[in-house]
Each structure stands twice: as structure tokens, then as C-alpha cells.
Amino acid sequence: MEMILRLEKVSAYYGKKSALKEVSMSVPKKQITAIIGPSGCGKSTLLRCINSLLSEEKDASYTGDIFLGEKNTRDIEGDELRRRIGMVFQTPSPFPFSVYKNMTYAPKYNGVHSKKELDRIAVEKLKMTGLFDEVSAELDKSALKLSGGQQQRLCIARALTVDPEILMLDEPCSALDIKSSAIIEKMLAELKKTYTIIIVTHNLAQAKRIADRTVFMYDGHVIEEGPTDEIFGNPKKEETKDFLSGVFG
């Protein structure tokens, strides 16, 4: 199994407060890796280390090494790294433009100017997220007028417009209803044919349904990682068992 991302002893700090403690893990290519764990265990911080957003924050820093393919991410320019590792957040946040302009914003920034090419990117990525059929007639309508679920899928499609290798999603469904969540889960299963996906989720059933691999985090540590079936079916660590059975969470 080819690993696209490897973390070695990554620790993160906000000021003096430590949020991640020597986390080592790896992410297999073109699979879905779910990160589960109780609130405040460092899941989101982990994502922010991976795309180096953490280093942009004041008073925050991380140590340890993260490898994207063979390359240490510290040797990659921040913007370039984030172009290669996309991220979608909990709350859908389409830019206050039209659907089309949302989809062409980043490609234009990256120097794509031919209308034909922009159209191609927009249509292709909207199709990937299953949104194209729903919005094809109103591409110039404000993205803010879409439903919550559609907005979130637009955000995912938008993140894909820069052709990242890895797509990270930070609890993408927690602000959505069950039906919209189901559509997104189905879409992610399709997307993993093309992209590597890392999803942070509170929803254990969701992790169980869609993830090939699951990482359980607690108090800044990775407690256990492995194939999803094993983590859910036969957890080896006491904390994992307790968390999965709802002793804490």
C-alpha cells in the first residue's frame, strides 16, 4: 500500500499549551482515512499541521516532520503546500459570488485565464461532487442561495479546482441534515478514486461507513490506527474500546 502522507513525531503548541504529542501516523494513497476522537483531542490541529496553516498563526507552532510523498513539507512553500493539500471546513463557506465565480476563483488566481479552460474545470469538478445537474441552469446565481448541503458540496468542488493530491475535510457534515450527509458520503466514496481523503468526524457511524482506515486520537495522542474494520471490530487499546462504546466522547 502506497503511503502519500507520513507524520513523524509531530507535536503542536498553542503558546505553551501542547495540543499534539508526538503524533506519528501515515495516510494511504487514494483511500479514505477517518480521524475520530472526543472534542479537543487535537484532530483539527492535526489537519492544520498537515497543511501548515498552524505556522501562519501567532503563538502557534509544531515540531516533528511531515512528509508529502518523499518531500518534507517544511521544504514546500506554504501556499504551494496548501494547493496540494486542500481543506474543507465544518461550516459551508462559499464565497459571496456566483457558483461559477466560486469555481473559477482559485484557477484564475493560479493563472488560468482561457474561458474554455475555466469552464472545463468548473464543470468537471461540479460533476465530481454531483452538483452539476442541480445547478447547471443557474451557474451565475449567488452561491449563498444554495441549500446548506449544496453549499458544502460546492466548497468541496471549489477545493478540488486546484487539483490537490489530498483533500482534508474537518467535520464536513456536522452542520448538515442526514440526507445531505448521505449525499456527501456517497460522493466521497466516488472521489477517492481520484483523491486521497482525510476526514475528521464526530460521527462514528459515518467513519465506519466510509473510511478504509481509521485513526483514533485522544488527548493529543494517536492511540490506535488501522483498517476501519479492525478499529471498530477489534480495538486493541482500552481507550479505544471505551470511546467506541460511549464511555466518554
Place this chain on the structure above:
Amino acid sequence: MGKKLNSAFLLIITVLTAMALLVLAFVIFFIVKEALPVLETAGLSELLTGSRWMPVDYGTSGGMAFGLFNFIAGSVAVSFLAIVISSVVGLGAAMYLSCAAGERTRAFVYPVIDLLAGIPSVVYGFVGIVVMLPLFLKAGVHTGSCVLAAGILLSAMLLPFLVSSCSDTMLRAKECYMPSAEAMGISKWYAMATIVLPASWRNILFSMILAVGRAMGETMAVMMVIGNANLFPNILGKGETIASVIALEMGTAVVGSAHYHALYMAGLILMIIVFFINMGIMLLRKHLLNRGGAGNA
């Protein structure tokens, strides 16, 4: 019992709300009532377009005249200058505070800027006379008093409100959109200019409306540096605003005289102008809102 208490409470707050509306209605009624009699002496067109102001008959040739045109133009000119200056400075400051400054800088600068709002306008006027007018005098403006001085002074008074409301708006837009933009590898200042600024535009306009209202009505500071001469406003010349003519002359106008009613008319006109400016910007804002921020896609 609980139900009775509820309805009693509802009644009280309804009456209190009605009182606020009544006060407004009363003010409008009173001003209109006191303003209208001047039309017996001077026609509306003379009031609006005439530039001769001779509200008391001193027996000079030409008799009494009630032209408010120069005062109206003065109010508009000073307010326009002030809004332009304070918008430029305010937007820059708001961008810095919302996007470049850290939490700690913001926590320090916000209250300091708010302090500007707490300075009484007569103190602004005083500082204007002592500090600014000598500079204008040195630069060759006779007596130093001029429309530009009033505009600058007024812009300083509008600044705290514009800065705090604009930076709040931009901070909210930044928190909403910036993470997604950064996560796609877009540089901070590009995202600032292309997402945060357009997204905040509507609220910035709204802040400007409120500032216009304040600017048109501001009396004391403007009166102290504008020179108060019945002239068409020239950027480096003297002028007089509606608010200052009312403040300067109301005390000496004989109650019930044409002069007295003319000053009320000036007040009424000022109210109407502010009303129309607000309406205009409101419509513009609604127009932008309807486009749903679709931009020029």
C-alpha cells in the same frame, strides 16, 4: 395571573415604543408647522435657489431675502469632503485592524479610536481653530477659515464610527471566508482585496449613510472653522452650513417673524436632504443585496 402579567408587560413595552414614534412624529410636525409660514413671504424657488440672505429688513435696497442655496451647498460640500476623507482613512484603518493587526493590537487600538468619539465637538472646533487654521493661514488662505478645514475636522469626528463598524464587518467576513481561501493556497492580501472587501461593501455603505446623517447635522465644530460667510462653498474659501446658520441666528430671530420661520424651513430642508441621501444609499444597498453579491460573474 401569569397571563395578566404578560399582557400588562406587553402593553407597557408597546406604549414605550409608541412614545418613541410619537416623539419623532411630534418633532416632524412641529418643524413643518413652524417652517411653512415662511412661504407667505418667500417662494419655495427663492428659498432653494436664491443666494441672498437678508432675513431682517434693515431698510437696505432689495429688502428682505431668504435664499438658502449657499447654505445648502455648504452643508453638502462639507459633508461630502468629510465622508470622502474619513472613508479613505477609515477603510485603510479597518483593513489594517481586521487583517494585519493581531488580537492584542486590536484590543488596544479599538478603545483608543473610540475615545475620538467621546471628545465633545466644541473641543474639536477649538483644536481646529488653534492648530489647523494657522496652518491654512500660513498656506495662504485668508483668515484660515475654509470649507476644507471644516471637512477635515468633520472627517476626524466621523472616523471612530466608520473605523469600528467597517473593521467589525471586515473581521466577520475575514473569519468566514479567509480560512477557505488560505486552504486553497490563495495569498492573504489577494483574498483580502477580492473576497473580504467586496463581501463587506454593503455594510460599509450602510455605515456611510449613518455617517452622512451625522455629518450634515454636525454644527459646532464646523461653525468654528468654516468662516460663516454666505458664499458659495469653495474648497479654500469661506462658507456656511445650514446647521451653522440656524445655530448662529436662532437666538436673535424674533419669534413668529419671517426670519424665525425661515430658519425652521432651513432645518426642514436639512432633514429632507438627509432623508433623501439615506434613501438613495439604502436603494443602492438593496440593489446590491438583490444581486446577492453575485459580483460581475
